[in-house]
Amino acid sequence: MVAPHVDVSNDEHAELLACRSLVTLRINGRETKLTIAPWTTLLDLLREHLDLTGTKKGCDNGQCGACTVLVDGTRINACLTLAVTKDGSEVTTIEGLSAGDQLHPVQKAFIERDAFQCGYCTPGQICSIVGLLREGRAKTTRDVRELMSGNICRCGAYANIVAAIEDVLTEASHTPDGEREP
Amino acid sequence: MRAHVASYDLVQPGSLREVLTLLAREPGVYRPLAGGTDVMVVYAGGKLAHTKFVDVHGLRELRGIVVTDDAVTLGALTTYTDVQAEPTLGREFPMMGQAASETGGWAIQNRGTLGGNIANASPAADSPPALLAYDASVELTSTRGARWVSYATYHTGYKTTVRAEDELVTRVRIPRIAPGAQGSRVHMFRKVGPRKAQAISKVSFAACVDVDGTRITSARVALGGVAPVVLRVVATEGALVGADVTTLDVAAIGATLSREVTPIDDIRSTARYRRRVAENLFVELTRKLKAHVGLGSQAR
Numbered sequence: 515m516v517a518p519h520v521d522v523s524n525d526e527h528a529e530l531l532a533c534r535s536l537v538t539l540r541i542n543g544r545e546t547k548l549t550i551a552p553w554t555t556l557l558d559l560l561r562e563h564l565d566l567t568g569t570k571k572g573c574d575n576g577q578c579g580a581c582t583v584l585v586d587g588t589r590i591n592a593c594l595t596l597a598v599t600k601d602g603s604e605v606t607t608i609e610g611l612s613a614g615d616q617l618h619p620v621q622k623a624f625i626e627r628d629a630f631q632c633g634y635c636t637p638g639q640i641c642s643i644v645g646l647l648r649e650g651r652a653k654t655t656r657d658v659r660e661l662m663s664g665n666i667c668r669c670g671a672y673a674n675i676v677a678a679i680e681d682v683l684t685e686a687s688h689t690p691d692g693e694r695e696p
Numbered sequence: 697m698r699a700h701v702a703s704y705d706l707v708q709p710g711s712l713r714e715v716l717t718l719l720a721r722e723p724g725v726y727r728p729l730a731g732g733t734d735v736m737v738v739y740a741g742g743k744l745a746h747t748k749f750v751d752v753h754g755l756r757e758l759r760g761i762v763v764t765d766d767a768v769t770l771g772a773l774t775t776y777t778d779v780q781a782e783p784t785l786g787r788e789f790p791m792m793g794q795a796a797s798e799t800g801g802w803a804i805q806n807r808g809t810l811g812g813n814i815a816n817a818s819p820a821a822d823s824p825p826a827l828l829a830y831d832a833s834v835e836l837t838s839t840r841g842a843r844w845v846s847y848a849t850y851h852t853g854y855k856t857t858v859r860a861e862d863e864l865v866t867r868v869r870i871p872r873i874a875p876g877a878q879g880s881r882v883h884m885f886r887k888v889g890p891r892k893a894q895a896i897s898k899v900s901f902a903a904c905v906d907v908d909g910t911r912i913t914s915a916r917v918a919l920g921g922v923a924p925v926v927l928r929v930v931a932t933e934g935a936l937v938g939a940d941v942t943t944l945d946v947a948a949i950g951a952t953l954s955r956e957v958t959p960i961d962d963i964r965s966t967a968r969y970r971r972r973v974a975e976n977l978f979v980e981l982t983r984k985l986k987a988h989v990g991l992g993s994q995a996r
Contacts (some may be wrong), residue, residue: 535706553704553737575740576733577894582803594736596706596729599753642803649802653762663893664801 535598541566542610548597556600557581557592560607568608572666579665582638582645583607589645591664608637611644619685620644623678630644632670639665643679647686655680700743706749712757713799715750716864720839723861726750728965730773731807733800734816747806758811758866761785769869772811777802779810779823789870791826791885791902798822798887801894811865814847817855817925820964824851824926825902826885826917827868835867842946850923879908882988884981885920888973897921898965901977910941910989917981921965922957922974929956932978941989 535552538545541564548563553589560566560583570582574593584606603616611618620643623629630636638675642665652658659672667675706729706818718726729735738744751759758773763784769777776796779785785792799805799813799822813821814834824847834846836859847868850857859865873881882905882950889895900920906913915936920926932953936944958959 550706551701553739554702558701575737576800576804579801581730581805588806589803590807593740594732594804596736596751598706598708599729599732599751646802660797660893661802664803666894684980691975 515611519622528591531666537598537601537603539597539600540604542606550597552596552598554597555593556585556595556597558585560592560605561596566607569641570637572634572638573686577666578635578638579642580635580638582665584641584645587645587648589642606641606644606659608640611640618644619682620647620678623681624675627674627678627681628671629674630667634670635665635667639667639675643682645678647682652679652683660684699744704739704744704749708751708754710754712755712864712866713750715755716837716839716862718750719864720862728752728815728864730809730812730815731775733804733808734812734818752864753809765872767872768870770870772809772814772865772867774810774868776800776805776808776810776823780805784833784872787882788872789826789830791829791883791904792823792870794885795822795826795887795890795900795902798893810868814850814868815857815859815865817851817857819851819854819923819925819927820897820900821926822897822900822920825900825918825920826929827870828926829883829902829904829916830870831904831916832871833869834865835869836860836863837866838862839862844869848928854924860993874929878931879906879913880988881906882981882985884984886977886980888977896964899959899970899973899977901974901981903981905936905981905985906924907985907989909939912936912939912941912985914955917953917978919957919974920979922959922970924958927957929953931956941982941985944981944982944985949982950975950978 536549538547557571560569569583569592570580572578576594578592582589583592585600585603620640646652646661651659658676709718726748727746727837729751730753757933758771760771761774761782762769768784776799779796780793810823813823829845833844834847834850835842835844845858852858884903887897898921903917905915915933917933918928932949935949935952954971954975957974959967961967
């Protein structure tokens with residue numbers, strides 16, 4: 515376990531408040547216990563405390579979707595979520611999607627369809643898509659675009675991202691036993 | 697830049713009773729934090745003045761939607777995703793789902809709550825105009841007890857409400873009407889922002905109008921972004937009720953609406969643009985009413 519990062523402050527009261535909340539999360543299948551300042555976002559916990567830097571910090575205020583992760587299977591913006599409010603939850607990040615060298619179908623489809631340029635938004639896009647598949651609401655191209663509106667790609671790879679999603683949706687409809695291929 | 701993390705405190709009582717006890721013991725000291733989709737944005741901008749928060753997001757007592765014969769009652773922690781998934785709301789109160797679907801992206805809709813939207817009291821929020829148009833009530837609970845207030849009287853000024861410092865928004869109630877009891881119903885929700893998704897509205901508009909034949913029997917029209925509070929335009933409603941849709945004086949009633957709104961210039965838009973959009977949305981409502989009546993008479 516990585517030692518908790520302590521913020522330096524001149525304010526004595528603030529010092530007392532820092533690093534006093536215990537949080538237990540199951541991150542990518544591993545139980546993780548940390549003592550953190552209560553106002554630590556899930557995003558900072560992942561990146562600064564656990565070095566899970568696959569989840570990206572873009573706008574840091576809920577507009578871009580780069581920090582999208584799955585909490586108990588539901589996609590949320592990690593930058594807007596205080597980690598202690600998710601105590602006991604299962605968190606899945608981009609690092610937790612593949613099974614060893616076996617990529618998740620969405621990761622494979624992204625490579626097949628060249629669904630990125632700079633790649634900065636990609637981990638958030640992929641986690642968001644895994645959430646989207648689980649929700650089961652996306653039936654048409656229009657649904658896909660609407661339900662992915664929270665993930666912005668500044669390079670503008672949208673056409674290929676949508677194509678990758680549709681590949682996975684088509685494949686999933688042929689393999690009813692789940693998202694992950696054997 | 698983001699505010700200093702160690703300056704902020706969050707306490708997490710396990711139950712509603714404990715939260716209410718804390719709010720009663722130190723009124724105004726702890727501010728409730730639910731989905732965080734408003735508070736965290738202010739925090740990220742380094743502008744969150746309040747430093748002590750109480751986590752209410754885990755309170756089971758504030759979750760769930762209950763449908764009875766006379767109302768749909770939503771727990772304060774109902775998310776925008778929950779609103780869109782509820783079939784009775786979809787059938788009878790479609791503007792609730794429309795407003796929810798236009799609030800941020802999907803990840804925001806999974807976190808943001810109806811109670812938080814109400815308590816945050818932004819005049820630009822998306823759900824409040826729909827709640828006003830559906831004549832909703834809000835339950836405020838403290839250790840002193842619970843009380844229901846009409847949502848139309850909830851907001852008292854810019855970001856001020858009738859909620860006392862020891863009270864928590866706990867439920868929202870939308871009254872149902874018996875099918876066919878008031879003729880037929882026209883719903884119109886429109887959000888006007890800089891782009892279609894992921895934007896805060898410049899103006900929002902929600903109208904729920906009951907029509908019997910061609911006569912308007914009831915009208916509730918509410919707007920966001922055009923006043924210090926989400927606003928019901930009661931004089932406009934008064935001019936609509938009793939009028940015949942086929943002979944509606946659109947210009948005169950539109951002028952009434954224009955007098956009722958008091959938009960301002962700010963970072964998102966100008967007063968002039970907002971006033972014009974509000975007027976145009978009213979014209980759109982009248983067209984919708986005329987089309988509705990026309991189709992109704994054909995069906996007969």
